[in-house]
Amino acid sequence: MSKTQDTLKHVAENLRKRITTGDSVAQVLRSDELRALYAEIPTLPADERAAFGKQVNQLKTELEELGAEQTEKEDRRPIDVTAPFDVNTTEQKRPHLLPSNYGSQHPIPAEISDMIDIFYRMGFNVSESRQIDDDYHMFESLNFPDDHPARDHYDTFMSEEGFIAPAHTSTMQNRVLQEYKHVLADGEDIRVVIPDRVFRNEDLDATHEHTFYQLEGVVVGKNIHTGNLVATLQTYMSQYFKQELNTKIQPFYFPFTEPSFEFAVQRPDFLRKDDSEEQKWLELGGCGMIHPNVLSHANIDPNIYTGFAWGFGIERLVMMKYGIEDIRHFESAKLDFLRQF
Numbered sequence: 380m381s382k383t384q385d386t387l388k389h390v391a392e393n394l395r396k397r398i399t400t401g402d403s404v405a406q407v408l409r410s411d412e413l414r415a416l417y418a419e420i421p422t423l424p425a426d427e428r429a430a431f432g433k434q435v436n437q438l439k440t441e442l443e444e445l446g447a448e449q450t451e452k453e454d455r456r457p458i459d460v461t462a463p464f465d466v467n468t469t470e471q472k473r474p475h476l477l478p479s480n481y482g483s484q485h486p487i488p489a490e491i492s493d494m495i496d497i498f499y500r501m502g503f504n505v506s507e508s509r510q511i512d513d514d515y516h517m518f519e520s521l522n523f524p525d526d527h528p529a530r531d532h533y534d535t536f537m538s539e540e541g542f543i544a545p546a547h548t549s550t551m552q553n554r555v556l557q558e559y560k561h562v563l564a565d566g567e568d569i570r571v572v573i574p575d576r577v578f579r580n581e582d583l584d585a586t587h588e589h590t591f592y593q594l595e596g597v598v599v600g601k602n603i604h605t606g607n608l609v610a611t612l613q614t615y616m617s618q619y620f621k622q623e624l625n626t627k628i629q630p631f632y633f634p635f636t637e638p639s640f641e642f643a644v645q646r647p648d649f650l651r652k653d654d655s656e657e658q659k660w661l662e663l664g665g666c667g668m669i670h671p672n673v674l675s676h677a678n679i680d681p682n683i684y685t686g687f688a689w690g691f692g693i694e695r696l697v698m699m700k701y702g703i704e705d706i707r708h709f710e711s712a713k714l715d716f717l718r719q720f
């Protein structure tokens with residue numbers, strides 16, 4: 380066998396082996412050995428060139444086919460679901476972690492931790508909500524009777540078994556009341572905030588998303604009144620926007636509060652275009668005095684204790700703070716947008 384044929388045979392064996400032991404075809408086709416074979420073609424005597432060129436091309440096709448077979452074999456391999464993630468993958472297919480200087484924290488969790496810091500300083504505990512819940516927590520414990528028309532405002536996704544992707548963080552009210560009610564016996568107040576993700580069946584536009592975040596607040600104790608509610612929201616908003624801001628409430632309806640209000644905050648100076656009445660206030664969310672039935676569902680005696688609750692959209696607040704015009708940016712994975720934070 381000529382020296383060239385000898386090299387060809389040797390390289391072919393090597394490259395086949397690399398593919399069957401897990402190297403990707405792309406890698407093998409880019410290998411120096413295969414390149415060297417191609418580079419050899421023009422150096423050969425004219426009468427050998429065509430035949431050798433053909434052999435090298437055949438080898439390339441063979442390697443591609445072998446690669447395809449191999450991928451199919453790997454895909455059919457049973458997966459051990461109890462194994463650590465990388466046991467089921469070849470070296471080449473494992474995710475390569477990017478160095479951390481390529482990333483930044485997403486603005487929503489970053490802002491949530493700032494919000495939580497403010498509430499910690501105001502004496503609140505923090506709880507998480509959940510991504511899937513049931514009718515009792517989402518509606519019944521919040522004083523929505525069956526077939527109550529107000530349920531329509533919380534149209535969301537539901538599984539065939541009747542589980543619900545919660546449309547508001549109020550779905551946690553009953554749980555946090557149950558969890559913290561022991562502090563009432565010690566003469567302390569329940570104070571909890573719940574920032575988390577919620578879901579709605581929405582027509583999407585610049586201010587509406589199907590998946591977004593809310594921050595819920597729940598306070599219960601003796602002699603708690605609407606004045607405390609307004610003061611709490613006002614203190615929080617002034618801290619968050621880093622300037623003294625007024626808050627106002629106006630009557631509204633929620634089944635789980637009585638009385639119920641919408642609340643608005645005075646538009647911070649840097650967001651105010653002019654002095655018109657329209658520019659003066661920003662509508663932020665709902666609030667009210669917790670309905671006696673909601674307290675009773677958590678076995679808290681409404682004749683002894685009263686409380687207030689509120690809920691606002693987190694994106695809405697973040698959009699105001701940074702002058703972001705479209706809520707869809709947050710979930711868009713647009714790096715130009717995300718890198719600004």
Ligand code: DAH
Pocket residue numbers: 546547548549595596633635636664665666667668687688689690691
């Ligand atoms: N859950 C309401 C919503 O998403 C907002 C809300 C209103 C929360 C009043 C409350 C409350 O806790 O007391 O529309």
